[in-house]
């Protein structure tokens with residue numbers, strides 16, 4: 001069984017490039033060149049240097065003593081929240097902006113949900129002096145306001161999207177339309193392992209630095225690079241893809257993704273795609289998505305803007321179908337509690353997205369000798385308004 | 394096999410007027426009357442839009458008409474029901490245009506059989522690229538005498554255009570410029586270079602030019618380079634007026650053809 005993309009851009013039955021012809025020239029150029037460019041000495045050198053001196057990598061692997069004591073089992077946090085701009089998203093935008101420059105592109109666009117990907121894109125555009133347009137659902141513009149202000153200060157144009165639910169799916173639609181209208185000069189930096197081939201593979205490769213470091217750090221700290229399990233939240237699935245990547249071919253390492261259940265996976269207000277979805281095509285990939293019987297995409301719901309998406313990357317659809325990874329979900333309430341718990345036990349305020357992964361801990365039988373690594377994908381600065389509404393501080 | 398699209402192109406070689414509208418818009422029951430009125434006013438070919446929740450290749454006008462149509466209750470089930478007896482009323486070629494996901498959920502084979510039963514002549518699914526078409530769709534299209542219409546754009550290379558020409562049938566949908574539907578271009582802004590480049594390729598399929606064709610002058614301009622052109626957003630926008638359909642459609646088509 002292979003968990004990596006095949007030459008047609010598929011993970012088993014999932015993936016592909018279901019793009020309108022208007023995107024064909026750009027997508028096929030990427031398909032033909034991404035591996036070759038990423039393999040060049042020059043690209044590697046620049047990428048690695050920026051990862052170290054600009055992003056601040058390697059991110060620490062922190063054994064959380066009081067959280068471990070609370071659950072009676074060893075828990076490690078991969079601290080992507082300590083990256084510059086506060087999440088794992090910068091790993092991908094650094095890679096893609098370098099690639100865009102090699103392709104001769106002079107304008108960058110992106111979609112964003114929580115604003116972390118928009119922020120990471122605006123940041124690399126400032127770094128490279130490139131104009132940047134970020135599409136963001138109008139609802140997300142309101143609920144992730146601090147990130148909107150940062151993007152603007154960085155010089156990006158933030159365009160609120162008012163179609164649909166005014167969240168991540170709608171922002172992605174609008175970014176795709178922008179690319180169709182600007183095929184010559186523009187590169188679209190997709191923020192997760194979604195979209196047409198080669199994006200899911202390309203983004204997973206840029207994020208794979210997470211498990212590459214994790215393996216080395218575990219080796220040093222525990223004497224083995226292979227933990228009992230790795231857990232990560234899943235919106236489109238990029239931090240999870242990065243955290244799983246170097247363990248995919250090691251079946252002894254349990255892989256667990258955590259989706260956003262919203263008000264409950266058995267209610268209409270949910271974003272737990274794998275719990276309620278079925279196969280179909282969204283944003284140019286054949287994957288699992290939330291839809292009605294007529295094949296219309298249904299609107300997701302989650303307290304967390306970064307997980308409020310009705311699809312999932314094709315890699316995860318494949319890992320789910322083959323059983324290589326399992327997928328749990330956590331509700332808004334469980335997530336808010338988990339966020340407060342981490343804050344009080346470890347002095348770390350997590351992003352709402354990452355708190356979903358923490359919220360799944362009570363759902364797993366944790367044994368004393370286990371080693372569990374959680375990808376703490378981002379920090380909670382952007383979510384202070386939501387925490388204020390929930391807790392009064 | 395006889396197909397009304399081939400028949401149209403063998404009978405008429407210039408100023409072919411194709412019109413797109415979204416099924417179920419402005420009202421759910423308007424689908425059939427709109428097709429009939431378009432034929433009565435001399436339109437040569439009709440593209441019936443199957444609304445989708447996330448039409449990424451469409452601009453605001455068709456996005457809004459799709460949202461309204463879905464709110465009105467349009468679906469493939471409803472559409473095929475509405476089209477049941479269309480061939481007793483209308484004889485011009487009819488195409489269905491939309492996105493691939495609703496077709497996948499309906500079932501590709503079932504969809505193609507329904508199209509044949511309703512007298513549909515061709516399908517335009519912009520997000521169904523050649524590789525996926527070949528693997529999952531082609532046998533059902535061919536069995537049911539349905540043309541699969543491919544799009545080409547100013548960014549399509551010559552090799553790509555030839556590939557699509559060899560694979561597609563009926564006609565090639567020539568996207569006028571790099572854009573989603575509904576761009577408001579002036580006739581002077583269309584690329585003479587692109588239009589003549591494609592014209593000179595000597596393709597096996599005839600071409601219709603679409604996207605941004607909105608009035609008489611853009612239609613005439615497109616007809617200089619191809620046997621005809623397609624009007625979509627401008628017509629859908631006109632349908633949004635609070636006037637009887639007879640009046641709106643009569644006036645709209647007359648202004649283009651006059």
Ligand SMILES: Cc1ncc(COP(=O)(O)O)c(C=O)c1O
Pocket residue numbers: 087088113114115116117191192193233234235236237238239240305306307351353354377378379
């Ligand atoms: C901190 C954080 N974690 C996770 C996600 C979800 O994205 P993905 O599933 O691609 O990692 C986001 C998205 O905005 C995010 O900001």
